[in-house]
Structures are given as C-alpha cells and as structure tokens.
Amino acid sequence: MQGCAVQNWDDIRVFLGVARAESLSAAAPVLKMDPATLGRRIARLEASVGAALFIKSPQGYALTDLGARMMEEAGQAEVALTRATDLGQSPASGIAGQIRIGAPDGCANFLLPQVCAAIQKANPELEVQILALPRVVNLSRREADMAVTVSPPEAGRLTVQKITDYRLHLAQHQALQTPASLADLKGRAVVGYIPDMIFDSALDYLGPLAADGVQMASNSVSVQLQMLRAGGGIGIAHDFALPFSPDVRRVLVDELSLVRSFYLVRHTADRRSDRLQRFATALSDGLRAEVARLESLTDSAGV
Secondary structure, X not given: OOOOOOOOHHHHHHHHHHHHHOOHHHHHHHHOOOHHHHHHHHHHHHHHHXXXXXXXXXXXXXXXXXXXXXXXXXXXXXXXXXXXXXXXXXXXXXXXXXXXXXXXXXXXXXXXXXXXXXXXXXXXXXXXXXXXXXXXXXXXXXXXXXXXXXXXXXXXXXXXEEEXXXXXXXEEEOOOOOOOOHHXXXXXXXXXXXXXXXXXXXXXXXXXXXXXXXXXXXXXXXXXXXXXXXXXXXXXXXXXXXXXXXXXXXXXXXXOEEEEEEEEEEXXXXXXXXXXXXXXXXXXXXXXHHHHHHHHHHHHHOO
C-alpha cells in the first residue's frame, strides 16, 4: 500500500475486519476485541496513514475513497499471506487453520453439519465455520472463504463449479388430507418464502400456487419445514430435509417435481491455495454424497 506507514500486519487485519463488518460492534466478535479497542486501533492507523479511511456515523463505518483503495490492496496481501502460510501444509499433514463457508440455510442446516463434521474429524487441526444467511454471501468482503449457492454468480473474479442437483416436492403433515390433484389445492393454506425476501430467483418455487398469497411464510427453509410439521399448510420441501421430519410427507410427486442445483463459489485467486483446494474437493464430494444419501432415505421411506 504505497504511501501508507502501516506498522504491522495486525493493523491491516483490524482494518479489514472493520471494513468488512462496516461497524466496530459487528467486527468486535470476529476480531476478538472490544469495540472501544477497535476504535482506538483504527484511529491510530488513520494517524499513521495521515488520512481518514472511514466515514464514521451512527449507522456504522463506511470506507472513504482512500479506504476503498487500501481495502483492495490489503485484500490481495491477505490472499498472498494465506498462500504463503499454505506452503507449510503438506497433504500428508492434513488441512489446518480456519475455513468459513457461507450457504443458504437449507444447505447449512440439513447438509453442511454432517459433511463438515466428517471433514474436521479427518483433519483435527481444522476449524470450520458455517455462515447461514437468508441472502447471497458477499465473498468480495470476505464474509466467507467460499460459498455454496443455488445460482452461479454472473459477475466478479470468482470460480464456480457445480456440486450436485437436488430435488424438491410438495409436502404436508401426514395427518392432513392428501390432495387428489393440483386443482385440489385451491383454498388450502400455503407455506413458503416471504415473497419480497426471495433473494434468488431459483428459490421462487411456488409460482401459481401462491396466487392467493402465502399464508405461512418465512425467509428460512428450516422454519418453513417446522410450519409444515405444525400442520400449517402445504408447501415445497427439499427431499434431503424430509428424513429430519418423518411426520411430513411428499404429495403429488408425479404432478410437481422440481430440480435445483448447488454451486461452490470461490475467489479465483484462492485456487492457488492447496489448503483451500483440498477442502473444496472434500466439501463438494461430501455434499454430493450426503444429498444422494438423504434423498435415497426419502425415496425408500415413501414419504
């Protein structure tokens, strides 16, 4: 960072943490410092640089033009440092360090826990963090090292690979009367996403079924499944989630069946990291196998 008299890498780590979190309070748990200490550290850094890096307001910390330029270069330095650290890790020694994965909550709740537990068990020095968000994870701000998405991004310096397809069907509590056809659904309560909070078109499942509104809605797949378990209506459920709710059954399987896909998204530069590359391979293989396993359980149970 030309012209910046930054004292050490820890200053940059603090700067990046606050820049990504956009507030001291949000950055504090990530950096494991209290907000007051972070404020003093940022003030010291700005004094060292000789210019303001943030526009500070009650709403948070927004980057100045200089701060934005500094963040871009600091991010590149962070990637380079990570790659240098990776050189000390051989495949024989396993995967070590912290890796954070962002994912939609359906994947984060019903797939990633068991997949990541198996990877961590095989790599005891690894720390895995799962970031479940009802929106697209912002990799450019390094909210996560990689993300599982339901649609491939169309912009950014990112590498995208398809992991696997997954299936969804209409489902309801087993105690409810089974509809004879799609036409029989008229007048029934519908469970689904809050319409104006659908953050990806691939999640807009209901279509004509929601013509009369969504009577039981949530931005969380897990909450929607609990609504179905409570007998709140009929909705679209992931086949891989149904083994966790045996009292929820698929209906009209032959009349309505949806297929969506999971993609693994990473920074293009991170493909040079052997550590992240090995983790990405294990994650993709694990997710592919887990979706197949859970969907087979749903099929064999006839739910």
